Amino acid sequence: MSESINTYTVSVYTENNIGLLNRISAIFQRRHMNIESLNTSVSEIEGVSRFTIVVEMTEEQIKKIIGQIEKQVEVIKAYYHTDEETVYQESCMFKIKSDLLFEEREIQNIIKESNARIVTVNKEFFVLEKSGRRNEIELLHRELSVFGIMQFTRSGRIAVTKEPMEVTQMLEAFNH
Known part of the structure; x- marks a missing residue:
């Protein structure tokens, strides 16, 4: 049975480093996954940036991508949430x-x-x-x-x- 595709909001907390956006988008690109929307901003924590990425995929796929994102040196933590879990x-x-x-x-x-x-x-x-x-x-x-x-x-x-x-x-x- 195939897993269903859902919309996920990915939150990535990072140090503010040049080139990180390219490396994170490459993680999606390598898997032929389209990013629906992307926003970067400061976060609630001083000196920490937050990427908010919207993607449509299976939960199995998003778990693998979160693992790849967290391997980036500047990434502090990455999370994924369904629409029901976010405002x-x-x-x-x-x-x-x-x-x-x-x-x-x-x-x-x-x-x-x-x-x-x-x-x-x-x-x-x-x-x-x-x-x-x-x-x-x-x-x-x-x-x-x-x-x-x-x-x-x-x-x-x-x-x-x-x-x-x-x-x-x-x-x-x-x-x-």
Whole structure:
């Protein structure tokens, strides 16, 4: 019986070293696994970076990849979690012609109903920002596409786990 494919959020706590992103992405590439989204940022621990990677694969595959990631010298700890075990969001921005904001009543309704936020408005364009689940962002994109989108960008997933992450206590003990 074959294992089912799931969406996993991988959290990798690392020292901030040049070249690590290439080595981590190569681990996925060697296995012909596509990264759905990738975000890097500081973490809750000073001097420690966090990679948040979204992938679709079997649990057996993700366990092997976590093992490979943890072999990287700069990696402190790597975890994987299902969607049910995390609280997650993405953000996006749309740049749209300003005329539409004033001439198309429907755009104002779309903005209001989607809980998007107008970031800036000038004579040529306005910029909308929306945070939420990917399907909410995709719906807003479809609705606005009818009117014409000048520019669009979406972030990778950002996520926190519902359960505590042991890495914080692990590092606190290590630093004392």
